[in-house]
Amino acid sequence: xxxxxxxxxxxxxxxxLVPRVLAALVRRGEDFDAAEDALxxxxxxxxxxxxxxxxxxxxxxxxxxxxxxxxxxxxxxAARRRRExxxxxxxxxxxxxxxxxxxxxxxxxxxxxLAPASQVALTLRAVGGLTTREIAEAFYVPxxxxxxxxxxxxxxxxxxxxxRPGDLAVVLRVLYLVYTAGHAGRVxxxxxxxxxxxxxxxxxxxxxxxxxxALMLLNHARLPARFDAEGRIVTLDRQDRGLWDTREIAExxxxxxxxxxxxxxxxxxxxxAIAALHDDAASAEExxxxxxxxxxxxxxxxxxxxxxxxxxxxxxxxxxxxxxxxAAAGLRETDRLREVLGERHRWHAVRGHLHELAxxxxxxxxxxxxAARRxxxxxxxDHLLRxxxxxxx
Amino acid sequence: xxxxxLLKHYRGGPEPHRPVPPMDQWAPEDVEAHMAFQxxxxxxxxxxxxxxxxxxxxxxxxxxxxxxxDAAPVTSxxxxxxxxxxxxxxxxxxxxxxxxxxxxxxYISSEPGPxxxxxxxxxxxxxxxxxxxxxxxxx
Numbered sequence: 068x069x070x071x072x073x074x075x076x077x078x079x080x081x082x083x084l085v086p087r088v089l090a091a092l093v094r095r096g097e098d099f100d101a102a103e104d105a106l107x108x109x110x111x112x113x114x115x116x117x118x119x120x121x122x123x124x125x126x127x128x129x130x131x132x133x134x135x136x137x138x139x140x141x142x143x144x145a146a147r148r149r150r151e152x153x154x155x156x157x158x159x160x161x162x163x164x165x166x167x168x169x170x171x172x173x174x175x176x177x178x179x180x181l182a183p184a185s186q187v188a189l190t191l192r193a194v195g196g197l198t199t200r201e202i203a204e205a206f207y208v209p210x211x212x213x214x215x216x217x218x219x220x221x222x223x224x225x226x227x228x229x230x231r232p233g234d235l236a237v238v239l240r241v242l243y244l245v246y247t248a249g250h251a252g253r254v255x256x257x258x259x260x261x262x263x264x265x266x267x268x269x270x271x272x273x274x275x276x277x278x279x280x281a282l283m284l285l286n287h288a289r290l291p292a293r294f295d296a297e298g299r300i301v302t303l304d305r306q307d308r309g310l311w312d313t314r315e316i317a318e319x320x321x322x323x324x325x326x327x328x329x330x331x332x333x334x335x336x337x338x339x340a341i342a343a344l345h346d347d348a349a350s351a352e353e354x355x356x357x358x359x360x361x362x363x364x365x366x367x368x369x370x371x372x373x374x375x376x377x378x379x380x381x382x383x384x385x386x387x388x389x390x391x392x393x394a395a396a397g398l399r400e401t402d403r404l405r406e407v408l409g410e411r412h413r414w415h416a417v418r419g420h421l422h423e424l425a426x427x428x429x430x431x432x433x434x435x436x437x438a439a440r441r442x443x444x445x446x447x448x449d450h451l452l453r454x455x456x457x458x459x460x
Numbered sequence: 461x462x463x464x465x466l467l468k469h470y471r472g473g474p475e476p477h478r479p480v481p482p483m484d485q486w487a488p489e490d491v492e493a494h495m496a497f498q499x500x501x502x503x504x505x506x507x508x509x510x511x512x513x514x515x516x517x518x519x520x521x522x523x524x525x526x527x528x529x530d531a532a533p534v535t536s537x538x539x540x541x542x543x544x545x546x547x548x549x550x551x552x553x554x555x556x557x558x559x560x561x562x563x564x565x566x567y568i569s570s571e572p573g574p575x576x577x578x579x580x581x582x583x584x585x586x587x588x589x590x591x592x593x594x595x596x597x598x599x
Contacts, residue, residue: 445591
């Protein structure tokens with residue numbers, strides 16, 4: 068496959084137009100599936116044509132070309148269309164604001180009937196404006212597999228009513244999934260997730276949307292310090308804090324404060340508050356573990372039966388307990404999770420850390436070795452093996 | 461989304477649930493049905509958007525090791541105990557969950573054997589480690 072010439076076209080600006088144009092088409096009553104295909108074709112045209120003939124109004128150009136594609140497609144499939152004619156009951160409101168477009172499309176792409184992998188893929192294409200190939204590269208699957216996943220997802224949406232508000236919690240979970248997928252291939256998925264979540268916060272005043280954006284920013288700020296030159300994981304307590312992105316931290320704190328001011332706490336806001344406290348410490352020793360523990364208490368209190376329904380939060384709290392009340396107390400907290408998390412690497416890694424804190428190097432080494440055996444990520448496995456080896460010295 | 465390798469074996473693994481003779485001793489139509497099922501699984505995975513890779517290996521096996529400085533590699537192709545594992549091939553899938561990988565493995569294991577009855581072959585389900593750095597590191 069050859070790369071289209073893109074010189075002279077601002078791809079970022081082009082992609083930012085995708086949700087607005089697509090939303091306008093769907094609101095006009097076009098089928099989501101067909102409209103999305105038509106817009107993808109229009110984008111390819113734009114990359115080819117614009118370097119020679121820049122449009123006066125980029126958005127209008129895309130809308131016009133996509134519409135022409137839709138008309139062509141409709142004509143070609145006129146017979147089939149007649150049999151399957153499907154129109155919404157009422158023409159939806161065409162006048163909509165930019166932020167609403169993003170929100171509307173996110174609700175479409177994160178429809179609860181879709182599996183998480185499909186929600187992620189569709190969101191990156193229809194809202195993020197990424198190509199199928201870029202998404203396939205980011206998730207290390209063949210392009211044909213990703214194309215199939217996207218077209219199946221769009222088929223699932225066919226005939227669903229897409230004009231009512233969706234489930235914001237699902238949208239937030241999908242965006243967080245994109246964020247945690249990290250950086251792979253040509254695409255910076257974490258950066259993409261931040262961009263999309265920032266757009267979402269323009270569309271809704273929901274504090275959890277801002278909480279998620281804050282959480283992403285406050286964690287992303289530490290990315291430059293998280294790996295050394297050889298790609299080895301550097302844990303929080305050993306990171307060079309001078310490498311942290313202070314602008315991202317400042318923005319994250321600002322966004323978090325605006326969310327907390329609404330006084331409707333939720334898990335993303337709380338996790339962001341914890342991240343902010345880590346970011347705020349000038350050194351690992353100055354970390355305010357008591358405040359972190361207080362936030363973990365709130366996090367755990369969000370769910371009934373947290374051991375079973377939110378074990379990750381209970382495990383995070385155990386670390387804080389270890390720092391505030393002593394390693395033995397932290398280890399006792401992890402004991403309560405043995406049945407639920409005993410087979411997960413993270414549980415053993417936390418116990419290794421707490422044993423180290425208690426000065427029991429041999430128990431720490433065994434726990435780290437157990438964790439390494441269960442890790443599902445190469446960098447993490449290597450990191451845990453090193454810690455086990457170091458604890459044995 | 462996690463990736464899994466669903467491994468098929470020429471030999472090895474737990475006690476066979478249904479002992480069968482080697483495939484060259486099956487009725488031709490049973491061999492045909494078995495192979496058609498493998499193609500069907502590939503198509504199913506493609507259709508689902510779960511496909512990453514499918515490969516078959518020849519049964520010939522050569523063990524190789526470093527021979528030491530200035531020495532040729534040392535090779536061995538046996539004799540190996542009849543119980544040693546011999547991988548026959550794999551499906552690599554990209555799925556939403558471990559449960560889905562197990563479900564697919566069980567489906568693969570229902571492949572037709574002699575007489576068209578399921579083979580109940582043991583499938584080895586292995587998670588592929590991701591190379592992407594994890595977001596949250598252990599404290």
